[in-house]
Amino acid sequence: MVARVLLCDPRALPRIGLRAVLDRNPTIEVVGEAETGEEAARTAERLRPDVVLADAAISRVGGMTLARRLLGEGAASPERKGAAPLAWRPAVVLMIDDLDDEALDALRAGASGILLRSCGADEVVNAIRATMAGEGFLAQRIVRPVIDRISGRDPGRVGAAAATLTRREQEVLCLVAEGLSNGEIGQRLFVGEPTVKYHVSQLLRKLHLRDRLQAAAFAYRNGLVRW
Numbered sequence: 001m002v003a004r005v006l007l008c009d010p011r012a013l014p015r016i017g018l019r020a021v022l023d024r025n026p027t028i029e030v031v032g033e034a035e036t037g038e039e040a041a042r043t044a045e046r047l048r049p050d051v052v053l054a055d056a057a058i059s060r061v062g063g064m065t066l067a068r069r070l071l072g073e074g075a076a077s078p079e080r081k082g083a084a085p086l087a088w089r090p091a092v093v094l095m096i097d098d099l100d101d102e103a104l105d106a107l108r109a110g111a112s113g114i115l116l117r118s119c120g121a122d123e124v125v126n127a128i129r130a131t132m133a134g135e136g137f138l139a140q141r142i143v144r145p146v147i148d149r150i151s152g153r154d155p156g157r158v159g160a161a162a163a164t165l166t167r168r169e170q171e172v173l174c175l176v177a178e179g180l181s182n183g184e185i186g187q188r189l190f191v192g193e194p195t196v197k198y199h200v201s202q203l204l205r206k207l208h209l210r211d212r213l214q215a216a217a218f219a220y221r222n223g224l225v226r227w
Contacts, residue, residue: 113137177219
């Protein structure tokens with residue numbers, strides 16, 4: 001399956017460089033470019049890309065606001081007041097220099113990944129592939145800071161929730177926290193990828209978590225895995 005990507009960066013040279021990298025990959029198609037967040041939102045609604053790869057410094061509409069507009073806080077959000085709900089939800093990947101509140105807010109709003117601007121071509125491609133697979137992506141250097149800053153939960157409630165997990169679900173949770181994909185978890189546990197997906201969906205439901213990132217934060221915060 002070819003990933004359709006929209007590039008958004010206020011600077012021409014980074015866009016040209018990213019496009020050159022992605023155009024060499026037969027599994028990725030760059031369907032459009034935008035210089036501002038507002039232009040990115042309009043273009044995305046018109047072209048419906050699978051992935052929006054946006055620099056967090058985009059002007060007029062910031063990365064966090066763009067994530068909310070595209071992902072969802074629906075027609076009730078300030079960014080979409082008076083607009084019809086989007087009929088599709090692209091994956092949003094932000095490129096940053098370092099972790100900040102805006103990047104965290106984008107993740108909370110539903111962004112699928114965070115890349116550092118200093119990353120290599122392979123990491124960009126891996127991030128796109130991961131988000132297409134519904135797995136999300138974080139640059140390795142910011143994994144721990146992100147987890148530390150988003151994982152606070154009520155300890156009593158956490159203990160009760162964790163007790164509802166089966167042994168297999170706990171195993172899957174620990175491997176998710178290590179950053180393994182569904183395919184890699186399946187290889188480790190000698191089960192098929194659909195089985196892994198089922199266990200992930202079950203543990204997210206039981207722990208009242210939204211995504212794999214929150215699951216990883218839960219595992220580290222509660223000592224199921226250690227740094």
